[in-house]
Amino acid sequence: MKKKFLVMSDSHGQNDLVQEVIDKESPIDGLIHCGDMEEAFGKDLSFPMYFVKGNCDSRRIGKKIPYERIIDVCGYKILICHGHLYHVKYSLQDLINEGISQQVDIICFGHTHIPLITKKKGILLLNPGSLAFPERGYQNSYIVLTFSENGIHYSLKEVMEY
Incomplete structure (x- = not known):
């Protein structure tokens, strides 16, 4: 069984870009x-959406959306958070x-507006960068994350300007 997920962050109200990537x-x-x-x-x-609040969402997004959550996809335990509560701009x-204490396989986070794909202490760390406002020197980006019987595959993609 193969499952394809989009991982994005920091869209900052630019829902047209979110829809463009989905399409x-x-x-x-x-x-x-x-x-x-x-x-x-x-x-x-028509597909599940897993959202968490970031530091800019506290007043605008409802109280029902958590700051972090753990989901299971194809047997992989994924921690989703924005990253600001873990000070990711300074250290991971x-x-x-x-991630170690929660025994997760993957952590998806944002906040830095800089894409990152790395593995540390056996945990795959995925930061898709910013969909709307990338840090200087980077492009608007997101990650395609695919689960299959052969494992996890991931690809950083850029939103191309037209």
Whole structure:
């Protein structure tokens, strides 16, 4: 069984970009958003969406959306958070320690607006960068994360300007 998920972060109200990526990558089996949406994505979609709040979401996004959550996809335990509560702009150590304590396989996070794909202490760390406002020197980006009987595959993708 093969499942395709989109991982995005820091769209900051640019829902047109969210929809553009969904349209481009469809069909997909799920969407992981690592926070700083700033406004709810209002379209009813036919796949599960896993959202967390970021530091810019606290007043605009409802209280029902958590700051972090753990999901299971194809037997892989995934921690989703924005990253600001783990100080990821300065170090990944607090985030890695949380991943170890929660016994996760993958951590999806944002906040830095800089994409990162790395493996530390046996945990795959995925930061898709910012969909809307990348840090200087980087492109608007997201990650395609695919689960299959052969394991996990991931690819950083850039949103191309037209």
